[in-house]
Amino acid sequence: MKVLVLGSGAKEHALAWAVSKSHVLTGLFVAPGNSGTAEIAENIDNVDIEKPEQVVELCKKLNIDYCLAGYLPALNSGVVDALQEAGIAVFGAPKKTAQLETDRLYARNFMQKYKIPTTHSEVFEDYKKFENYIQNYEGRIVLKRNHPLTSLNVFDSACKEKLLDFGKKILENEPLLVEGFESGYNLSIFVLVDGTNYKILPPVSDYHKACDNDAGAITNGMGAICPVPVLKDETYSAIRTTIIEPALEGLRKEKLCYKGIFFFSLLMTETDAKVTSLHVRFGDPEAQVILPLLESDFGNMLKALEEGTIDSFPLKFSSNSAVGVVIAGDGYPQIQPQSQPVEITTLYPERKNLLFHGATHRNGDGRIYTHGGRCFTIVGIGHNIVKANSHAYKGIERVKFEGAWNRNDIGNRFFEE
Numbered sequence: 001m002k003v004l005v006l007g008s009g010a011k012e013h014a015l016a017w018a019v020s021k022s023h024v025l026t027g028l029f030v031a032p033g034n035s036g037t038a039e040i041a042e043n044i045d046n047v048d049i050e051k052p053e054q055v056v057e058l059c060k061k062l063n064i065d066y067c068l069a070g071y072l073p074a075l076n077s078g079v080v081d082a083l084q085e086a087g088i089a090v091f092g093a094p095k096k097t098a099q100l101e102t103d104r105l106y107a108r109n110f111m112q113k114y115k116i117p118t119t120h121s122e123v124f125e126d127y128k129k130f131e132n133y134i135q136n137y138e139g140r141i142v143l144k145r146n147h148p149l150t151s152l153n154v155f156d157s158a159c160k161e162k163l164l165d166f167g168k169k170i171l172e173n174e175p176l177l178v179e180g181f182e183s184g185y186n187l188s189i190f191v192l193v194d195g196t197n198y199k200i201l202p203p204v205s206d207y208h209k210a211c212d213n214d215a216g217a218i219t220n221g222m223g224a225i226c227p228v229p230v231l232k233d234e235t236y237s238a239i240r241t242t243i244i245e246p247a248l249e250g251l252r253k254e255k256l257c258y259k260g261i262f263f264f265s266l267l268m269t270e271t272d273a274k275v276t277s278l279h280v281r282f283g284d285p286e287a288q289v290i291l292p293l294l295e296s297d298f299g300n301m302l303k304a305l306e307e308g309t310i311d312s313f314p315l316k317f318s319s320n321s322a323v324g325v326v327i328a329g330d331g332y333p334q335i336q337p338q339s340q341p342v343e344i345t346t347l348y349p350e351r352k353n354l355l356f357h358g359a360t361h362r363n364g365d366g367r368i369y370t371h372g373g374r375c376f377t378i379v380g381i382g383h384n385i386v387k388a389n390s391h392a393y394k395g396i397e398r399v400k401f402e403g404a405w406n407r408n409d410i411g412n413r414f415f416e417e
Contacts, residue, residue: 001299002027004064005041006049006079007071008034010326010358010377011284015068016041017356018291022299029062031055035368036357049074052082059088066091066302070261070281073149076102080258089306090259093280097256100278104146104177107278114250116243118275119267121177127168130176134163140181145170148277152333154208154218156181184269185413186276187228188286191244191264194304195257197311198248200240202227202293204286205414210333212409219333220374222326223410225385226289229321230414239266239273247278259305288356288377289322323388323411324379325396329359330403332373340401342368342375353395354379370401385411 001024005016013036020028020040033043047054050073059067069080069092076098083090099106111118121144124130134141142156143166155166170176188204206224210216243264251257263279263286282290291298295316304313329337342360356379359372376399380392389411396406 001025001065002063003029003066003068004059004062005030005068006055006074008032009284010356010374011070011282011287013037013356014288014291015070015282018294018298022297024297024299027062029064031058034357035360035362036355038362049079050077052077052079055079056082056086056088059083059086064088068092072101072281075280076149091302091305092260093258097258098280100256101280102147102149104144104148104277105175110250110254111275114246116246116275117272119179119182121179124171124176124178127171130167130171130178131164133178134160134167142179142181143167143170144177144179146175146177156218182267182269184267187231187266187268187273188283189239189244189264189266190282190286190290191262192305192310193248193257193262194259194308194310196308199310199313199315200244201290202317203231203236204228204289206283206286207407207410212407217333221283221285222328222407224285224289224324225411225414226293226322228414229385235273243273243275285324285326285377288379289324292322292354292379292381293318293320320381320383321385321388322379322381323385323392324377325392325406325410326374327376327378327396327399327404327406328374329370329372330405337370337373337403340370340403342370342399342401344368345398352381352391354381355395355399375401375404386415
């Protein structure tokens with residue numbers, strides 16, 4: 001099996017790493033990739049993955065058997081549709097289905113129609129009405145742009161001035177969703193779907209805020225853990241019956257089925273679980289903590305998805321835990337960090353530590369350089385969250401570049417008590 005992975009982040013490095021271990025693999029390519037994927041695959045950097053015709057042409061040229069498409073702008077451009085029309089097997093959602101992630105109003109209407117519990121939101125298209133709402137609201141508010149195709153698409157604050165400033169910029173181009181802030185922790189549920197059947201992966205909890213104790217700006221993710229030790233069986237069962245199964249029924253009735261991953265981002269409060277957003281691809285950094293625990297052959301899993309037999313596939317995960325900590329560049333997420341040379345010393349054995357590259361590349365001098373916000377995800381693996389946390393933070397000491405920073409509390413909320 002020849003496989004092409006589309007993208008250049010730490011998620012794509014983790015996917016390529018998982019695929020590279022398959023016994024049925026005969027070729028592995030990543031477009032465009034990064035300095036990490038270059039160590040295990042052939043990077044293709046002369047193709048625009050947001051142009052479906054170029055991706056199809058590349059697949060035909062390389063005789064690709066399976067394409068993993070999880071880069072959102074590429075999904076939004078219709079790359080999956082084009083690959084399907086060309087008869088190339090693809091892990092990813094077509095453009096119509098991708099609206100569940102690229103259009104929050106579309107997703108909200110979908111969830112309302114199929115009675116899926118979700119956070120309540122008010123929708124604004126007019127700044128004056130939005131301003132009046134904010135001025136008369138007391139407490140913390142979450143603002144979400146309708147089309148989350150950029151990095152800064154969610155903002156929360158109790159400061160009216162900051163809320164109005166953020167909202168005004170969004171409303172110049174698109175609708176704005178406004179939600180009251182609710183306390184709880186994030187839970188990510190990933191479901192493998194083959195168009196008819198499904199398999200649920202181990203639960204993940206991710207950390208969106210930049211600073212320890214969930215303070216600071218919202219980011220695309222600064223860390224994650226898998227599995228989630230506090231998740232009770234009855235809660236998990238309720239999520240399945242009230243959220244996952246109605247959503248899958250909705251996919252079938254709306255003719256939105258696809259082969260790939262369906263990802264539910266949930267807010268877990270003291271009383272219930274609510275969907276905050278839907279996604280049609282693996283999350284980052286969630287993928288970096290799920291995939292290291294997968295013991296089944298990834299290539300065979302792709303075959304089962306293509307054949308529509310994922311429900312009978314022997315999906316097996318390790319009993320270990322994984323903690324992933326993102327190492328970011330100075331200034332992220334407010335500004336684009338400057339490129340910095342990186343020094344990486346030897347990590348622990350793979351059974352304890354993994355390093356997935358994000359925004360990195362190699363210059364002509366052969367050295368690794370950063371070129372963006374989230375540069376690496378260091379993953380610690382251990383027999384519980386405490387051990388995995390320890391291995392992750394010891395691994396961080398071995399990755400050095402100017403301005404590097406990370407949260408210091410990933411996983412703590414699940415073992416402090």
